[in-house]
Amino acid sequence: MGHQTETHGPARRLDPELVPDERGRTSRPDPGCPVEIALAAISGRWTTLVLRELMHGPCSFGELRARLPALTAKVLTERLRELAERGLVARERRESFPPRTSYRLTPAGHELRPLLVELYRTGSALSALAPGAAPGPPR
Amino acid sequence: MGHQTETHGPARRLDPELVPDERGRTSRPDPGCPVEIALAAISGRWTTLVLRELMHGPCSFGELRARLPALTAKVLTERLRELAERGLVARERRESFPPRTSYRLTPAGHELRPLLVELYRTGSALSALAPGAAPGPPR
C-alpha cells in the first residue's frame, strides 16, 4: 500500500493480485485471459439463474422450466448447450418413455460457485454504497 | 397448501451461502438482485479492462486510450459514462488548455476489486480443468 503514482508517471505499478501473470496483461478482450474465460462461462441472460438451480442439485429440463417459468424453452436449450460445450454441465438421457433428461454440474461447473457467491456479495455491497444510483432501467 | 406436481423430492434445500436472503430467490433476471447489480457493473465489452487500469490509479482519457489502443473513443466514452452513472467512477475536469480530464474509481468502484480477482481465479481454474474445451472462437 504505497503512495499514489502521478497521472503521468512512466511505468505504472501492476498490482500482482489483480494481474498475477502474463495472461492478465492483455490490452484487449483476449479470449485466453482468465477473466474473459470466467465471464464467458456466466455470460448470457438467465445463465446465473440456471447455474444457481443446478448448484442445488441435478435437475431435469422440465424442472428447470418450472423453477424459471419466464425462461423460454429456446433460451434454456441454448444456455444448457453452451454450458455443456464449455464442460460446465453434463447431460444424461434416459431413453425410456417418457424420455427423461437430467442436467448436473461437472466438477468444472462447481468451480463457479465462489464466483456466484462473490457476485452476490459485491452486488449487495454496491447497493449499500450507491443508494438508488442506477440499478439499470427495467427491461 | 397444495403441493405441486414434483417429479421427485419435495422442496429443494436452498444453499444459504448461494442464496443468503430474499433477493437471491428471484425466478427471473430481476435488476434488484445483487447478482444482477454486480453483473451490470462489469457488463459490456472492455469494461473489466478499463476497471483494471483504473484500479492501478487515476487515469486520463488519453492514457486509457494509450493503454487500450484497440478500444475506440466511442466505446471508451460509453463505458466511462456508464461507470460514472453507476457511481463507480468519478470524473474531474481541468478547464485549462489543453483540457485534462482525470478518471478515478470511487469507493464503490473499489468494491469491484475482489470480484475482478475472483473472476481471474475462476477463469484460471476453469482453463486448468477444461483443457482446450471451448474458450470460444476468436472474434
Added chain:
DNA sequence: CGGAATCCTATCGGATACTG
C-alpha cells in the same frame, strides 16, 4: 486533448408454433 454524432452489422433473446 477529450470527446460527440452517425452509420452499419452481428448477435441476442423473446414470442410463437411444431415434433419425436
Added chain:
DNA sequence: CAGTATCCGATAGGATTCCG
C-alpha cells in the same frame, strides 16, 4: 417430456468523421 424451427425487434459495439 424434451426439445427444434422461424421470425423479428432491439441493442451492442466497431469504423469513421467532426467539433470545442
